[in-house]
Amino acid sequence: MPITAKSLSAQALQLPPDERLALVDQLLATLDEPDASLDALWANEAESRLAAYRRGEIQATSLSDVIAKYQIDSRPA
Template sequence: MTTTAEALSAQAAKLPPEERLEVVERILDSLDQPDASLDSAWAHEADDRLAAYRRGEIKAMALSEVIAKYQVTPTAE
């Protein structure tokens, strides 16, 4: 990390939690820039998946099944 980034991080760490969260949100927003090539790639992927579904090559899943598949279950300690 550069000295500037180190200094900003140290200053941000001194802020109250609400203000730190606002700083984080602003930084993340600054990184979230539209990317036309990425949007195009996702649109193509979605079209391909829909076409495969309509041809019967893939099946749909209920949202509850998808959520259950990726839900993390706590382990006993």
């Protein structure tokens, strides 16, 4: 019988918290492998946006405005 994500997850949930955390760290590390082509795309995008900003074609947004836009309202309903 092949191992499925569902069966593997059920087994992982039986582990103590520290071992589950170690497993999560190991799995996430496999997803964070460098990809030169993706890095190049992001570098080109960043350079393009910086050049547009310097030409006055786009405006900067303050960090506080960005945080406020994505902050979750944690007040009780």
